[in-house]
Structure formats: C-alpha cells, structure tokens
Amino acid sequence: KAGVTQTPRYLIKTRGQQVTLSCSPISGHRSVSWYQQTPGQGLQFLFEYFSETQRNKGNFPGRFSGRQFSNSRSEMNVSTLELGDSALYLCASSGTTGVATEAFFGQGTRLTVV
C-alpha cells in the first residue's frame, strides 16, 4: 500500500508570490490534515478535510487555504507569500471512518520564501 505522497518536496518562492502544495493520502483514507512546522512555532495545525469538506481549521490567516477533491487528494494554497511562511509543510492522512485514529504523515514539502 502506497504511503502519503506530498509534492513537490522542495520549493523556493519569492515574497508576494503564491504557492500550491499537493498531498495524496493513503488509498481509502478520507481525512487529510495539514501542518506547518517551523523552528520557532513548532508543529501547528492548519486545517483538516474530510470527504471534500473542511472539518476543522487552525489559527492561520486567510492567505492559507485548502481543498480536497473527490479522490481525497488535497491541495494547500498560500497566497501573497511572506518570509515567515518558510516552513516544512506536512500532510497527514487518517482512517476511513473519520474517528480519530493514528495519522500517517507524508515526507513534507520544504518551502523557502526569499
């Protein structure tokens, strides 16, 4: 069974640009969550999608948005990039029932904003 796939693995963007990150969950999983990891703030929850609906949202500005497709693949978009958006973005795929289970993480996308 393939794991969680995040693309791209590395990304360099210029301040003010926008970026889209992709996450393909484990086959059959309907929940996809996104996390931002930085040395200063640690791991912070961005949002969760379940069956194409945003079910939970963290405390991030509206520049951060996401969506989930019918095949459960999810994309995360950050508009008007700021230097502080430089981080490792992790995607987690969870269970088939929607009840809290262990989350399987992808290898992350390392975003650098210059």
Next chain:
Amino acid sequence: AQTVTQSQPEMSVQEAETVTLSCTYDTSESDYYLFWYKQPPSRQMILVIRQEAYKQQNATENRFSVNFQKAAKSFSLKISDSQLGDAAMYFCAYCALYGGATNKLIFGTGTLLAVQP
C-alpha cells in the same frame, strides 16, 4: 484550549539503556487520544505509540511503553534497550474526540533524543 507540554528539550541515553520522555497536557475533554511521534532527520513523522484515554491499561509497542496518568494529565514514553536508530525528535500529541470525528493533532514542542554508542 488544549495544550501539550514537553519540558525536556533534549535527552541523552546510552545504547541498550532505558530512557523516559515526559509529556503533560491540559484538556477539559474526557475522551481523547494521546500519541508519541518520532521525527528522524528525514523529517517524516512516524507513529510510535497511541493511547486511548478511556483505556486504563498503558499501551506498549515492543520496546516502547507509556505511563498514562489521566488524573495527573501525564503521558510519558519509556524506551527500553535503546538503539542508535531511536535517535530522533520525539513529539507528544493530543487529539480530542468530540462529536465523534476529528483528527486535529496538538503537538508538544518536542524532545531531541540522542543515543550514545
């Protein structure tokens, strides 16, 4: 709001020895899950062990076990017979179970474990 605290930024253990990583959390919920995740230099988060709050029995997974004290809101991880491959950042995480469905993980700040040969 729920919070997770890991008070040990760094720990060190000799190979084959035992080490305990500490974690405390704060919540007013009665139903929740607790997790320990390992993040090696590859940066991929790997689940080490999981504990359901309604289960009084401490979870074990091979060399990894937890000491779950619900009243004290404490959830420590014990690694026995430490191996070089155990060297990593360890994160304690909390996940509430309200409304029957959520997967929002709240992480602690992590403990960097070094294993000395």
